Amino acid sequence: MIPYGRQWIDEADIQAVVDTLRSDWLTQGPAVGKFEAAFVELCHVPHAIAMNSATSALHIACLAIGAGPGDVVWTVPNTFVASANCARLCGADVDFVDIDPRTYNISTPALEQKLRAAKAAGRLPKAVIPVHFSGRAPDQEAIWSLAKDYGFRVIEDASHSVGATHGGEPVGSCRWSDIAIFSFHPVKIVTTAEGGLATTRDPALAERMARLRTHGITKDEALLANKNEGGWYYEQIELGLNYRLTDLQAALGLSQLRRLEEFLRRRRELVARYDRLLADVPVQRPLTDLIDESAWHLYVIRIDPSQAGKTRRQVYDAMRAAGIGVQVHYIPVHLQPYYRALGFKPGHCPKAERYSEEALSLPLYPALTDGEQEQVVASLKKCLS
Numbered sequence: 001m002i003p004y005g006r007q008w009i010d011e012a013d014i015q016a017v018v019d020t021l022r023s024d025w026l027t028q029g030p031a032v033g034k035f036e037a038a039f040v041e042l043c044h045v046p047h048a049i050a051m052n053s054a055t056s057a058l059h060i061a062c063l064a065i066g067a068g069p070g071d072v073v074w075t076v077p078n079t080f081v082a083s084a085n086c087a088r089l090c091g092a093d094v095d096f097v098d099i100d101p102r103t104y105n106i107s108t109p110a111l112e113q114k115l116r117a118a119k120a121a122g123r124l125p126k127a128v129i130p131v132h133f134s135g136r137a138p139d140q141e142a143i144w145s146l147a148k149d150y151g152f153r154v155i156e157d158a159s160h161s162v163g164a165t166h167g168g169e170p171v172g173s174c175r176w177s178d179i180a181i182f183s184f185h186p187v188k189i190v191t192t193a194e195g196g197l198a199t200t201r202d203p204a205l206a207e208r209m210a211r212l213r214t215h216g217i218t219k220d221e222a223l224l225a226n227k228n229e230g231g232w233y234y235e236q237i238e239l240g241l242n243y244r245l246t247d248l249q250a251a252l253g254l255s256q257l258r259r260l261e262e263f264l265r266r267r268r269e270l271v272a273r274y275d276r277l278l279a280d281v282p283v284q285r286p287l288t289d290l291i292d293e294s295a296w297h298l299y300v301i302r303i304d305p306s307q308a309g310k311t312r313r314q315v316y317d318a319m320r321a322a323g324i325g326v327q328v329h330y331i332p333v334h335l336q337p338y339y340r341a342l343g344f345k346p347g348h349c350p351k352a353e354r355y356s357e358e359a360l361s362l363p364l365y366p367a368l369t370d371g372e373q374e375q376v377v378a379s380l381k382k383c384l385s
Helices: 011-021 030-043 054-064 082-088 108-121 140-150 203-212 247-257 260-277 312-321 350-358 370-384
Strands: 047-051 072-075 093-096 127-129 153-157 179-183 196-200 299-302 359-362
Touching (some): 030 047, 054 082, 054 153, 054 196, 054 203, 072 082, 082 127, 260 299, 260 370
Parallel strands (some): 072 093
Antiparallel strands (some): 047 196, 299 359
């Protein structure tokens, strides 16, 4: 089976973990700080807070901005459920904004229209979570401008976008957002096995996210109710969680970052090859003619039965039977049973729903060989013949 995505671990990665196992620190040691410092440098941002998953980072980000009961947070349906669940975990309501059918990111015209209606109804969002689908940034400048006009916070779900750029800035710079979130799951651009990270320019948000990932505990004397109790003393000043990244994971992540440019270069080579190899195949290829540099976490084609002569299900089943691990990204979040029970129905985001009926992710990862990629394309052509 050729999977749709997988990690690429080399001997240096393994040695980095082994060295940490032999060190004095397995968790809460120096590797996490070094990993955070690497993202401060990569993203040109003053603060980076590592956590044990991007889901945790999204949850902490919502807590840090004060999202809770009585608030509503908006995101897109074309994402993994964590982009919406993070707000629900804070007790906030969730709503969804439809996507741009070209980029599969949040539609800024749809967002603006929804904001006008929400203002008239007195129900503006506490925050909007735009998702960087496949590693491509949405129109962050426009979203940030709307945030200033309508008074909401912006949390970028940039889980797919480590190493991507937008508007001449590295994704994660928070030039047009309050917080940005990255994922280090094995199929992402770099991996820590499981892990996530938040970046921000706001020192107060950074301090609160760091405290919330560690049970809400502080040793900062300025925040303590009881002073001069001794070096051992700490206080829990709010309800937090244990969302810390281990030194083992951080060591792996630091080692992986050595090859970030290699990973990105190979992904972009494979995307260019897919575009050439699929030029005469009756599928819709993803948009590639943009100024921004996508991290290319995914390569998604669309199967329109009226053009391809087959349904997406038929192609999916045939490709899987041929040993090609295609996947679907994503089932619209608002159509999951949990969200349907909250009142969401088909038709709420028609562009995302239509996209989801046709989308198929082809294998894309740096260790994919040219020969394997040609096998993927040959199998696709056979399925459609």
